[in-house]
Amino acid sequence: MPFIPHTEDETRAMLAALGVATLDDLFDEIPADLRGGEFPLPPGSTEMEVAREMRRLAGNNRPLVCFAGGGAYEHHIPAAVWQIAVRGEYMSAYTPYQAEASQGTLQVLYEYQSMLASLCALEVSNASLYDGASALAEALLMAVRVHRARAKRVLLPRTVAPGYRRVVRTLLAPQEVEILEIPYDETQGRIDPDRLAAYEGQDVAALVLPQPNYFGQLEEVDALTGWAERQGVVTVALVNPIALGLLKPPGEWGTRGADLACGDGQPFGIPLSGGGPYFGFLCCRREHVHQLPGRLVARTVDSAGREGFVLTLQAREQHIRRGKATSNICTNQGLMATAATIHLALLGPEGLRRTALRCHHRTRDLVRRLVAVPGVERVFEGACFHEAVLRLPRPPREVLARLASRSILGGIALGLDYPELAEGLLVCATELRTEAELEAYAQALNEILAEPWA
């Protein structure tokens, strides 16, 4: 019996102690007609058989050299990260309700919070949310709660990842928060700060500022944050955590800094895994901590004055406040936050800065090589971080399919989400890409574009 330790004698003894004859007698309170369901499923297998089958299925995945980003990035992950994170003591523990027997998880999360808050230059970080998109939605719900007039309108630029905007719509719809989408400047591929004047006096609670934005372009965050400050609008920074090794942190934008910062922590040691599990982060100012969703760990002392860690401000949370909680979130992405903490400890500030710089340079080199291919050009002007939008002379979806047959994941076609960018391809090169891979991509693209097209 898989994972059930009972011997026949023990089962008999336990049933006898309960005064019943069979295991099924234990279900006598369940109406009989509910127990007649059919379960047409295959029989169980041994570990050896299942391993063989899973290896076969894994073999149906095809490795592709990755030039796609769009919210998920392939970075180097030190071997130590997951060798430690998967220790049973971390992996098979529950949410640390009994603090004294969960000091490992609690201290890791405190260190995690410290690192994330420091990176964003804000005072508080929670202990993780599901992913970047749901973190953005939670941040916007929080922004509405902390806004002075609790206005129910938020500004969501079209330079925010389309997938994120969809999640925001799903999660904000029931709260009847109105979402106003801000267009982008067609030359620069970023929000035009001058265009924000149109939203003045419009009862707006929050402005989302992606840095870098979905196109990889850098937003004029100081000017935009300054506008929000003057309008009493809550600024929600949406940031790539690797970029924070190089770029100005949200807490230093404008004159006061952004109020909230969120994003996806996947670049910190989390494998791509087809899209998850990743983790979301959310940082805020101290003054807003009571409106923060999710778990929060605090340092404290025990009865003998020894330092220790506990979950704190739980009155914000569903298990105490129920229908009036700041969010329904319970289980979050604790193990991912654990891995990210170890990852950041190994990288250090200099490792993070150099990684960010390498990604930036690699993407620059990639763009240089690809725009040398006839018919390919960069769409937007201005600085980018580690992604860029190119215009292709052939339909990007079809080009991607042909690249895939040469084991290259060439980027993300933008046309579905941005009809005006029907020829647009979003490309990315992280520190993992080699010169040879960049060259191979450029050569493949060159050959594909020279092929006959229907």
Place this chain on the structure above:
Amino acid sequence: MGLIFDLSQPGRRAGVQVPAQPAEPPEIPERFLRSAAPRLLEVSELDAVRHYTRLSQRNYAVDTQFYPLGSCTMKYNPKVCHALATLPAFLELHPEGMEWGGQGTLACLFELQEWLQTITGMTAVSLVPAAGAQGEFAGVAMIRAYHRARGDTARSEMLVPDAAHGTNPASAAMGGFRVQQIPTDRDGNLDLEALGAAVGPQTAGLMLTNPSTLGVFEKHIETIAAIVHAAGGLMYYDGANLNAILGLVRPADMGFDVIHLNLHKTFATPHGGGGPGAGPVGVREPLLPFLPLPRVVREGSRYRWLTEADCPDSIGRLLAFGGNIGVLLRAYVYLRLLGKEGLARVARYATLNANYLQKCLIEAGFTAAFPQRRAVHEFALTLKRLRKERQITALDVAKRLLDHGFYAPTVDFPQLIPECLLIEPTETESKETLDRFVEAMSAILREAESDPATVRTAPHSLAVGRLDEVGAARRLDVAYRRESEAAVPEPAAFPGNQ
């Protein structure tokens, strides 16, 4: 034990992890750049490895301890599930490359959808919710979409039992519903009279866990479903306790229209000290159009994600990508190992263990909250007598259990049971472990007589004693940097932009 920050030395590095110093500055204008390095830490690789390995040893976990945490189903997480879900071919897949590179992953997810449909009796399943609470949100959002699609906009109220998990009312509120609480009767069943009085044209649905959080099977489930359906409402199944009836009873047969499952409970995926979990949702036919995206379909021998173009009435996306796929793969492996007969065995032995443990604890002098009822996979004790006679709370007993080498049961939940311990042994624990637990509980009971102060001030044998939670909230130190600013040396001049 000190913080990792205490080990930091300016200039120290985990050298092999740090790329070489780039020769060129970034092609980014000054105004976008950091002026100072972030206040992270600088340690060697061994420093970090030793620190986080030693920290792990300060946790109780299923791999090291009996973890009878009620309603959390802390069963053994088979190592092979982890090993096979983390094969490089599964890990190295970019979400945007799924169509070309991810046929193997999609095949597993498709099969998992099918297994979960069969297990629950639902028409279709979406695997995307990242945890139970997100599944609940998806469920209530689908209920809302269903009523609206029929032009029935008056259904603004969600019914939730008073014994429900806190996530139920919180999810209903996030879904835009007013929450109406329904009381429980003396036998632990939903109060049918109160339910009958509460339903009406404003009722969107009822969220129910069955077996309930009180550790009993809701006997009148068919009557309850009939009452809610007659009023035009839908039945929502919180799958937190599915372990008790796995492979024996299908939620669809109980009258449920929408369900969520917790793969990190029933399907043995690790809880990770607070996630990642997975909370797939399933629906009956009428709610099919509203399922969250994406879902996997098979077309001939190929698999692909369904999108908005296929499902225009979907409640939409809950995550940027396709869900906690690594968790879903682990659950898939688990199901393949168990097979049809293994599922029912899980429920049978989980129930045997809970009933046996309850019986032994009653014999040891403890009071069950519902002694007149058969326990399911978990049961509730009430320690109100201990509180009255010895001023010892359920929390005190829980903390003292830690000294005996056991993690604690769920404390003070459900809130309507005074001084409650909710105990769930799961099927993967042996009779010997249960007997040792009974011995520990008996010892604590004796100690409550002979030396109550020791129980009240437990734990005594862990790295830290009882922690000051009130002080933690009052002083609120939630990040190292803020409290200990002075201890951090000023960052060196930052060479990033020269």
